[in-house]
Amino acid sequence: MELYGFGESGNAYKVALALRAMDVDWTLRPVDFFAGETRGPDFRALNPMGEVPVLVDGTTVLTQSAVILDYLSSKTGRFGGQSAAERREVLRWMFWDNHKLTGIVSQLRFMQNFLAPDKRVPEVIAYLRGRARTGAMILEDHLSAHGWVVGTAPTIADFSLAGYLYFPEEKGLERADWPAIDAWLERIAQIPGWAHPYDVMPRAFPGA
Amino acid sequence: MELYGFGESGNAYKVALALRAMDVDWTLRPVDFFAGETRGPDFRALNPMGEVPVLVDGTTVLTQSAVILDYLSSKTGRFGGQSAAERREVLRWMFWDNHKLTGIVSQLRFMQNFLAPDKRVPEVIAYLRGRARTGAMILEDHLSAHGWVVGTAPTIADFSLAGYLYFPEEKGLERADWPAIDAWLERIAQIPGWAHPYDVMPRAFPGA
Numbered sequence: 001m002e003l004y005g006f007g008e009s010g011n012a013y014k015v016a017l018a019l020r021a022m023d024v025d026w027t028l029r030p031v032d033f034f035a036g037e038t039r040g041p042d043f044r045a046l047n048p049m050g051e052v053p054v055l056v057d058g059t060t061v062l063t064q065s066a067v068i069l070d071y072l073s074s075k076t077g078r079f080g081g082q083s084a085a086e087r088r089e090v091l092r093w094m095f096w097d098n099h100k101l102t103g104i105v106s107q108l109r110f111m112q113n114f115l116a117p118d119k120r121v122p123e124v125i126a127y128l129r130g131r132a133r134t135g136a137m138i139l140e141d142h143l144s145a146h147g148w149v150v151g152t153a154p155t156i157a158d159f160s161l162a163g164y165l166y167f168p169e170e171k172g173l174e175r176a177d178w179p180a181i182d183a184w185l186e187r188i189a190q191i192p193g194w195a196h197p198y199d200v201m202p203r204a205f206p207g208a
Numbered sequence: 209m210e211l212y213g214f215g216e217s218g219n220a221y222k223v224a225l226a227l228r229a230m231d232v233d234w235t236l237r238p239v240d241f242f243a244g245e246t247r248g249p250d251f252r253a254l255n256p257m258g259e260v261p262v263l264v265d266g267t268t269v270l271t272q273s274a275v276i277l278d279y280l281s282s283k284t285g286r287f288g289g290q291s292a293a294e295r296r297e298v299l300r301w302m303f304w305d306n307h308k309l310t311g312i313v314s315q316l317r318f319m320q321n322f323l324a325p326d327k328r329v330p331e332v333i334a335y336l337r338g339r340a341r342t343g344a345m346i347l348e349d350h351l352s353a354h355g356w357v358v359g360t361a362p363t364i365a366d367f368s369l370a371g372y373l374y375f376p377e378e379k380g381l382e383r384a385d386w387p388a389i390d391a392w393l394e395r396i397a398q399i400p401g402w403a404h405p406y407d408v409m410p411r412a413f414p415g416a
Contacts, residue, residue, distance in 0.1 A: 049304055049346055060293075064303040067296055085268075088275055095272040096257055099306040123331035138257055 001026040004046070004054040006033050007203035008114070010106060010164035011065040012053040016200045017159050018069050020193035022076045033204050034114070065163070066094040069156035079156045089150040093157040101135040105164045105171050108132055113169040114205060129172035136173050136181065143180035147187065154191055162188050166197055209234045212254070212262040214241050215411035216322070218314060218372035219273040220261040224408045225367050226277050228401035230284045241412050242322070273371070274302040277364035287364045297358040301365040309343040313372045313379050316340055321377040322413060337380035344381050344389065351388035355395065362399055370396050374405055 003019065003026055005012025019026045031037050031052050038050045047054050047063045054061065055068045062068045070091070073080030081087045097103075108128040111120055139161060142149070149157040164171065165185055175182040188194060211227065211234055213220025227234045239245050239260050246258045255262050255271045263270045263279075270276045278299070281288030289295045305311075316336040319328055347369060350357070357365040372379065373393055383390040396402060 048350060049308075062296065062300075064300045066303050067300045070299065071296065088270065088279065091278065092270075092272045092275045095274050095303070095306055098303055099311050100257075103307050103311050121331050121335060123329050124335045127329060127332045142256060 002029050002056040003027070004029045004031050004056075005052045005201050006031050007198050007201040007208075008167075008205055009033070009052050009201075010102065010167065010197070011051070013166075013197040013200060014065045014159050014163035015053045015055060015068050015072075017163070017194065018072050018079065018156055020195065020200070021154075021159070021191050022072060022078050023193065024072065024076065028201055030202060031204065034206055066091075066098060066156075066160055069094070069160060073156050079154060079159070081150055081155050081157075082153070086151045086155075090155050090157045093149050094160045096138075097157075097161045101132075101139065101161060102164055104128055104131045104135055105173065108172045109164065109167065109169055112172070125172070132172045136178055140178045140180050143184045147184075154188065158184075158188055210237050210264040211235070212237045212239050212264075213260045213409050214239050215406050215409040215416075216375075216413055217241070217260050217409075218310065218375065218405070219259070221374075221405040221408060222273045222367050222371035223261045223263060223276050223280075225371070225402065226280050226287065226364055228403065228408070229362075229367070229399050230280060230286050231401065232280065232284065236409055238410060239412065242414055274299075274306060274364075274368055277302070277368060281364050287362060287367070289358055289363050290361070294359045294363075298363050298365045301357050302368045304346075305365075305369045308339075309347065309369060310372055312336055312339045312343055313381065317372065317375065317377055317379045320380070333380070340380045344386055348386045348388050351392045355392070362396065366392075366396055 001019070001024060003012065003015055005016065005028060031043070033052070037043055038052060044050055046061065049063060051063060053065055053068060054063050062071055070080070081090045108125065111125055111128070148154050149161060162185055165173070165175070165181065175185065209227070209232060211220065211223055213224065213236060239251070241260070245251055246260060252258055254269065257271060259271060261271070261273055261276060263276045270279055278288070289298045316333065319333055319336070356362050357369060370393055373381070373383070373389065383393065
C-alpha cells in the first residue's frame with residue numbers, strides 16, 4: 001500500500017501508526033504540504049478535498065484518516081473492537097475526535113507553529129485553546145476510568161485520538177496537565193510498531 | 209425510538225430528518241440546551257461527551273449524529289449507499305462534514321446568533337467564516353458535477369452535510385452564493401418526510 005503523507009500531519013501519522021501496528025507493508029509518498037502540493041491540480045485530482053492522508057491499495061483510493069483506519073482494521077481483522085457494539089463505539093470516538101479534539105488541536109498547532117508569525121491571531125489562538133481544553137477534559141475523564149478508549153484492548157480509536165498528541169510543538173495542551181491522557185499515551189507507545197511521528201515520516205516544514 | 213434534541217441543533221436535525229425519511233416511529237425528548245442541560249450530571253450520565261443528539265432504541269444508547277445515521281441506515285436498509293465502496297464514500301463525506309463543514313459552520317452560527325453579544329469575538333468570526341467558505345467551496349465543486357453526495361441517490365451523507373444549511377440565522381454562508389449547494393438543498397427538500405428544522409423540533413433558545 002502507498003500512503004501520501006508528511007511528518008507534521010497527525011492525520012497521516014494515525015494511519016502510519018496503524019499500518020505499523022498491523023504489520024502491513026507500505027511505502028510513503030511524501031507530500032510537500034508547505035509548498036502547496038495538496039492545493040495543486042494533480043493532488044486535487046487524487047483527492048478533491050485537498051487533504052492528506054490518502055491511502056492507495058491497488059485500485060482502491062481512500063481518504064479521511066478514520067475511513068482508512070476502518071478499512072485497515074476490517075482488512076486485517078485487528079484493532080477494530082470485538083463486537084458490533086464496540087465497533088460503533090470506535091466510530092463514535094473517531095467522529096468525536098474529528099469534531100472536537102483533532103479538529104481543534106490541529107488548527108491550534110498549525111496557527112501557533114507553522115503559520116507565518118504575522119498571520120497568527122491571538123484571539124483565535126485563545127478561542128481554540130479553550131475548545132481544545134474542553135475536549136481534553138472529556139477525554140481525560142474517560143481515560144481516568146478506562147485503560148483504552150473502547151473495550152479492554154487498543155483500537156483504531158486510540159490511534160485516532162492520540163495522533164496529534166505526541167508532537168513536540170506547542171499545541172495549547174501540556175501532557176503533564178492531563179495525567180490519564182499522559183499515561184494512556186505511554187501505553188500506546190508500548191504497542192509493537194509504535195514510533196514517534198517524526199521518526200515515521202520525514203518532516204516537510206522548511207528548515208525543520 | 210427516542211431522540212434527545214432541540215430545534216436549533218443541526219446535528220439532532222440530521223437524525224430527525226433521517227428518521228422521518230426512513231419512516232421510523234420516534235418521539236422527541238426535548239433538551240433545554242441554553243439552560244445548560246447537556247452540561248448537567250443527569251445528561252452526562254447518559255452521554256459523557258455532553259452533546260445532543262442521543263438516540264435510545266431499547267437498550268441501545270447511541271451518540272454522534274453520524275454513528276446514529278449509520279446505525280439507522282443499517283437497521284432500515286435505506287439511505288446507506290448501494291455497495292461497500294459507496295458506504296465508505298458515505299463515511300468519508302460524513303467525517304469530512306464533522307471536521308470541515310458542520311464542525312465550522314456550527315461554531316460560526318453559535319457565535320454570531322446565540323452567544324451573548326459581549327462574548328462574540330470579531331477575529332474568531334472572521335477566522336471561522338474563512339474556513340466555512342473553504343469547506344463550502346469543496347462541497348460546491350463536488351455538487352457541480354454530482355446530483356447527490358455519493359452515488360446516484362440520496363444517502364445519510366446528504367442529510368449530514370445539509371443539516372446546518374437550512375437554518376435561517378446568519379451562518380457566514382448565503383445559499384445564493386453557492387448555486388450547486390442551493391439546488392441540492394432544494395432536491396433534498398423534495399424527499400418525502402423532509403421538513404424545516406424548526407418544524408421538526410421546537411426551539412430552545414430563550415424568546416425564540
